[in-house]
Each structure stands twice: as structure tokens, then as C-alpha cells.
Amino acid sequence: MRNDILKNHQPIPIGFVGGGQNSSIGFTHRIASRIDNHFVMKAGVFSSNSEVSKNFSISLGIQENRSYSNFSEMAEKESSLADGIKAVCICTPPSQHYEIAKAFIEKNIHVICDKPMTTTLDDAIKLHELVNEKQILFCLTHNYTGYPMVRQARQMIIDGLLGNIHIVNVEYPQGFMASLDPKTAKEKVGWRGIENDQNAGMSSVLFDHATHTFHMAQYVSSLKVEEVSADVTKNIKSIDVDDNVHAMLKFDNGATGLLWSSFVATGNEHGLRVRIFGSQGSIDWLQDIPNQLNFFPVDGPIQKFTRASKWVSDFSKENSRIGAGHPEGYFDAFANLYSDFAKAINNNLELSVINEKKVFPNTEDGLEGTKFIYAAKQSSDNNSEWIKIK
Numbered sequence: 001m002r003n004d005i006l007k008n009h010q011p012i013p014i015g016f017v018g019g020g021q022n023s024s025i026g027f028t029h030r031i032a033s034r035i036d037n038h039f040v041m042k043a044g045v046f047s048s049n050s051e052v053s054k055n056f057s058i059s060l061g062i063q064e065n066r067s068y069s070n071f072s073e074m075a076e077k078e079s080s081l082a083d084g085i086k087a088v089c090i091c092t093p094p095s096q097h098y099e100i101a102k103a104f105i106e107k108n109i110h111v112i113c114d115k116p117m118t119t120t121l122d123d124a125i126k127l128h129e130l131v132n133e134k135q136i137l138f139c140l141t142h143n144y145t146g147y148p149m150v151r152q153a154r155q156m157i158i159d160g161l162l163g164n165i166h167i168v169n170v171e172y173p174q175g176f177m178a179s180l181d182p183k184t185a186k187e188k189v190g191w192r193g194i195e196n197d198q199n200a201g202m203s204s205v206l207f208d209h210a211t212h213t214f215h216m217a218q219y220v221s222s223l224k225v226e227e228v229s230a231d232v233t234k235n236i237k238s239i240d241v242d243d244n245v246h247a248m249l250k251f252d253n254g255a256t257g258l259l260w261s262s263f264v265a266t267g268n269e270h271g272l273r274v275r276i277f278g279s280q281g282s283i284d285w286l287q288d289i290p291n292q293l294n295f296f297p298v299d300g301p302i303q304k305f306t307r308a309s310k311w312v313s314d315f316s317k318e319n320s321r322i323g324a325g326h327p328e329g330y331f332d333a334f335a336n337l338y339s340d341f342a343k344a345i346n347n348n349l350e351l352s353v354i355n356e357k358k359v360f361p362n363t364e365d366g367l368e369g370t371k372f373i374y375a376a377k378q379s380s381d382n383n384s385e386w387i388k389i390k
Contacts, residue, residue, distance in 0.1 A: 009346045014112075015043035015078060015085040017071045017100050018092030021056050025114055026091050029141070030060070032334035033089065035321070038342035042066060043085050045074050071100045079107035086110060086345060087137075093191045094207065095198045098123040101138070105130055110137040112341055116211045116373075117366025119201035124370040128363040135351060139341045140361040142215045144272060146336035148307045148328070149293040152316035153274065153283045154220050156295065159313075163280030163298075168249065168257035170217045172209060172272045173265030182238035193239045203232060204241040206373040210261035212272070214372045215365055217259060219358065220274050220285075223251040224368075229386045230376035235264045247376055250386075291327050337361075 014033060019026015026046070033039040043066040047053040050069035057067035068074035078084040087110040090100050098118045101111050111131075117140050118124045131138045144150060156162065180188050191199040192208055201207035218224060230247035234240060243264045249257035265271065272287035281297040291307040305312055308324040319336045321328060340360040343349075355364055368389075375387040 009038070009342070011037055011040040012087055012342055012345055013042040013083065013085045014039040014087045014089060015066075015074060016041065016089045016091070017045050017074065018090060018096070020046035020052070023091065028331065028334055029089050029091050029112075029114070031331050032338050035331065035335035036339045036342075038339055039087070042083075043068065043074055043078055045069065045071055072103055075103040075107045075109065079109060084109075087112060087341070090114060093199065094201065095119045095191075098127055101127055102130060105134050105136045105138075108134065108136065110341070110345060112139045112141060112338070113366075114141050115215075115366070116201070116207045116369065117363065118370065119197050119199075119207060121370050121374050124363075124367045128367045131363045132351060137341065137344050137349070137351075137354070138362045139337055140363065140366045141334065141337055142212060142219070142361040142365065143330070143334045143337060144212060144216055144287060145219050145361060146319065146333035146340075147285075147287070147290050148312070148316045148319040148336075149285055149290060149305065150216075150220060150274070150333075151319055152293050152305060152312050153276070153285055154222065155313040155315045156283065157220065157222055157276065157278070161281060161295070161297075162276065162278030162283065165221055165223060165251075165253060165255045165276060165278045167275075167277040168217050168221045168223065168251065168255055169259075169275045169277075170213045170257070170273070171260040172213045172270075173260065173262045173268040174209070174270060175263070175265045175268040177236050177239060177243050177263040178266040180236070180239075185236065185238045189239060189241075193241055195241050200241065201373070203245075203373060203377050205243050205245050205261055205263055206232065206376055209263065210245050210247075210259065210376070211369045211373065213259050213261045214369055215361065216272070216274055217249065217257060218365075218368070219361075220283075221251070221255070221276055223253055223255060225249050225257075225372060225389055226252050227386050227388050228372060228375050228379055229384045230379040231384050232377060232380035245376060245380075247379075290329055290333070 045068040046056045054067045088104045090113045227250040232245045244262040247259040284294040293305040295303040308320040375389045379387040
């Protein structure tokens, strides 16, 4: 079980940038960091308003002298303290990720960053290079890879149970933009409703949404996408951002696939789904039912694997916290990434090991995702022309 992995280590001091009082993602990150007792919150800056930030920090139990007015001050002062933070979580709007991460990396502080990694390819390249230069640990929270049954699916494919992979289909249909009042829609979606380098990037649905879908396709299949043909569209005129993408994928082993990410799939709340088909069988996982994985062998009946059962792999079991039959979910998946990150820090794992074993998503994944976004947008702008991802 997951909660036994780091029992001989002291909690790692961590700070937070962003994710203030009304931020659901900030709340999620703070909960995830505490679930397995691997991190202790020691510092933070939660708002551009220093008074608001300080008051919220104190409400979280952070000492007043470690509640900072900006991230630069926090990086400078914490790096000079004997008991300063060893890691920082960044959960601001994505246009700020590069500058914040850079400030802490240069002070040799490890980084956990919410997705997308950056909103420009240039920043993604620079951040990836800086992490490798400084040999700092960087976790990009593609949280869905933390689900035990997603890891079970990946392990089954690595073990060859599906045979040669032929088709990889991933979809993430949400419908929240379709139900917004046109008069207040722009205000409701916030920075996601402004496409530029200072907000949602050049494509809202690609940066904020399809980056998850793309990463799941590569992570679960253990394959790399080499080419994409995409159609990116704007459907909600009151917001006027890219809100839907359909894409065809070509993988490095010759497999093909379909990717669909949407903000306007009317009536859908979440719907993240991964279906992978091989010569010996296929798997089907739906985030709405995260504790189950369906396996369809080519020459036998359908098999349903359930989280923490005796039939699943050790890789899947070690990411469960409670016994079989009890549901786990979203917070736990996030927490698995935090626990993997803590284990890497305490065991001094090298970046080469993390990349080889895919211990957690990092800047390599973030850079690949950004390259996919640029290729998909270029393809869509050129009548769905096939574009190589490079």
C-alpha cells in the first residue's frame, strides 16, 4: 500500500505559489501534499495582494514571517534558511509558470507544477533545458496518471498482454462552456477565455485540456506520437476561444489513434476515457469509474480488474491506500504524484532514472505536450494537414 513507502522519512518542507482561497486546484494540491504525510507546508504566496496572501497563509498555519508578498522574495529567502523549503508547488495561471519555476530552480528548489507547463514552446524548451542543467526534480501534475488502474493499464501493455498496439483512442468531453450564460460567460471562464501568452496560450482547449488527453495517450500506451492531423474549432461565440479539438494521431510503432478534447460537449461533466487496442486484446478505462479497468482478450471473455484486488500488478497495488472494495479517486491520484515526488527527493533519484521509468510526469512530458499543441494548431490552420511533431 502507498502509505508504507516513505515511513522512515521526515516530511519535506514545501511552499506554495498561487492557489489562493477561492482556487479549487490550489485546494486539491494542498490536500494531495498532506494525504501521505510526505510534505509539510512551511511557506507561501497565495495572491498578488500581499495582505490577502498573508491572511490566507496564516489561516493555513504558515508563520507570518514566511508568508511572502511575491515569488521572487520567497525563493530568495527560503533558499537561505537552514529549514527552508525543499520543494515548491506552482498553481498559478499557466502564463506565469516559467518565470516562477525558473526563480526556484535557480535556487536549487524542486518544483511541482500544475499543467500546462508553459504557454509558449520557447518557454517550454528553456524550462526543460534549465531543469536538466541544474538537475532539479520537476513534476508536472498530469494527475490522471496517478490512478492505480491507469498504472495497471500501462503495466499490462508493458508486459505484452495486449500484444502489438494498433489503435489508441483518448477522449475528454466536458460541456461546461456550452451551459454558460452568454452575458457572463467570459467572466466565468476567467483567464481560459483569453487566448494569448499572458493567459490561456494561443489555444485554450489545447493548452488547458488536450494536454491531459495527449499525455494519457502516450503514458498508457508507452508509445510516442510522431504526427498529428487536427481540426481545432471555436463554437461558443460569446467567449471566442478554441473550445474543441478532433485529432488523428500516428505513433512511432505504426499505430494510429483519435484524440478528442472539448469544453462544449453538452451534458458531459468529465468523461476522460482511454481505449487501447492490440493484437492480443484491448483495455478500456473511464475516469468516471476510476477503480475499474476492462480488459478484452482476443480469445477469452471480458475481464474486469478492480483497484487493490489480488489480480492487479504490484505497480497498481502500491498506488492504493485502502483495501479492495472501497472507492478511491481524484485527490488520491494527485497524492500519488506527490508521493512519487517525495520518494524521488528522499532517494536522490537522478533525472535519467525518472525519465526512463516514468516515475512522474516532468519537463520532458511538458515539452512533448507543448510541441503537440503547436503541431495540432498548425495542422488545423492548414486544413488538417499532417504535421510532424518535432
